[in-house]
Amino acid sequence: MSQEREKWGSRIGIILAVAGSAVGLGNFLRFPAKATLNGGGAFIIPYFVAFLLLGIPLMWIEWTLGRYGGKSGHGTAPGIFDSISKNRTLKYIGAIGVLGPFIILVYYMYIESWTLAYTFYSFSGELLRTPDQNSMKEFLAGYQGLKSNNYFSNLGPAYIFFILTFAANFYFIYKGIQGGIEKLSRWGMPLLVIIGIILAIRVLTLGTPDSALPEQSINNALGFVWNPDFSQLLNAKVWLEAAGQIFFTLSVGIGVILTYASYLRSRDDVVLSGLTSSSLNEFCEVILGGSIVIPAAFVFFGGAGAIAIAESGTFNIGFISMPLIFEKIPFGFVFSGLWFLLLFIAGITSSVSLIQPMIAFLEDEFKFNRAKSTIILGIVAFLASQPAIFFLKNGFLDELDFWGGTVFLILFATVEVFIFLFVMGFKKGWEEMHSGGLMRVPRFYKFIIRYITPAFLLILLGFYSYQQFIPVIFLEGVNEADKPYIWGARALIFGFLLIFLFMIYYAWKRNANNGKGEAV
C-alpha cells in the first residue's frame, strides 16, 4: 500500500463523529412532528421497537463492514464489498454507497447555509423584527430567492452564506480525519448538547405565558406530545412512520458509517461504540428534540396551531414557526440565534460525513492525497450544487432529496444487510462484529439480524415504493413547467452514476495493472 490510511485519534472521537453524522435537522424538526401526528406517547412504542429491530442491527452491520474494509485499505462500499467477495459485480453495486451521500451533499450544504444565515439574522435582531407568519414566510422566500421582496431583492446573501458554509465544510475535510472531522465533532457535539439543553430548559420553564389562556400551559403541552393514543397502534402506517424515522435518524444506509468505521484500527470495538453513538443520537432526538418545537408551539399557538405547525413540514417548523415563537419570549433573539446555531452544528457535523466517502474513495482507490481529493471534490460539488440553489422553486432540490435521501438509503441498507448475511456470511460477520468488542451482542440478536431486520427492511422498501416511490417517479402532481427541472435532476444523478461506475472500473483496472491483481 502506497500510503497509510488515517486513523481516529480516540474512541470518543469516532463515537461523537458518528453521532454528529446522525444528529441532524431531523432530530429537532422531523421527530417531534412525526410523534405528534402519530399517536403522541404511543408513537414511542413502535419507535423503540424499530430502534431495537432495525436501527441497532443496521448500525452494528455498518460498523462491522466498515472496519473490515478498512483492514484492507478500503473505506467505501465498492472496495469494502470487493474485499468481502471477488464477485465482479459487487463493487459496482457498492456505487450507491458513495453516490448517495454525494447527492445528498449537493443540496444539504445549501440548506445548512440557511441555518448559518438565520443564526446571523437572529443575533442581529433582523429576523425577529418580522411581525407575523406571512412576513416570516416572505422573509424565507426572499432569502431563498423564490421572490424579490422588502426583505431580499436577490439571492446574494443566500449565496454568500452558502459559500461560507461550503468553505467551512471543505476546510474540516482538508484537515483530515483526526485534525478536521474528529476535532469538529469533539467541539461541536458537546456544544450542540449544551445548546439543546438550554433551549429545552427554556421551553420547559415557560409555564403559562398568557394567563388569559390557562389551557396553553407547558404541562398541557407535554401532555399534547406524550399522552398516548393507543388506537394509533392499530394503524400500520404509524409503525412504518416510526421505522422510517429510526432509519433516517441513525444515518444508516447512507454509506457514511462504513467510511467512518474504516478508519478504526483492526481491533477497535464496534459493538459498544455503535450502541453509544446511537444512544447519544436518541438523547438528542427524543429528550431534546421532543422538548423544544412542539411544546413551545402548543404553549403559544394552542393544540390546533401545534398540529398545523407539525403538518406544515420540516422547513416551515424550523424557519417560520420557531422564530415566531422566539419573538414571544424575552431575549428571544438570543434563543432564536441559539436555535439556528444548534441546527447549523447539527448540519455541519452531518455534511462533513457526507463528503468523506467520496474523499475516501479518491484516496483509497486512486491514491490521491488529501489536498488533491479535497480540491477535485470541492470543484465538482460546488458546480453540482448550483442547480439546487438556482432551481429551488422548480423542485430540483426535492428531487435530489428523493433519490439521495430516500431511495438510495433504503436500497443501500438492504444491499448491506444481504451482503453481511449471504456474501460475508452470518457466522463470519458475527465473529467479525465481536472482534475487539467491549461487549457482546445479546444472543437473541442472531435471530433478529438474520430474519427480522431483513424482513423489516423489505417491508419498509415495499411501503415506500407504494406510498412515495411510484407517485414521485411518475411525476404525479408536478407542474408541467417544473418537469424539465425534475428530469434535469434525474439526468444529473444518472450522469454522476455513469461517471462513478466508470471510475470504479478504471480504478480497479489500474490497480490490477499495478500488480494488485484485482479483477475488473
Next chain:
Amino acid sequence: MNTGGMIFMALSWGLILFLSAICFIRMIKTGNSESTGPDDMPD
C-alpha cells in the same frame, strides 16, 4: 399531561438516559479515551 403521558415520557427518557449512561460508563471503565493499541494489520 395525564398519567399515561407521564409514564411514557418518564419511561422513554429513563430508558435513553439509562442506555447512554451504561454505554459511557462502560466506555470509561474500559479506558475510553484513546483508541486501542497499534493496528495489527501490515500496510
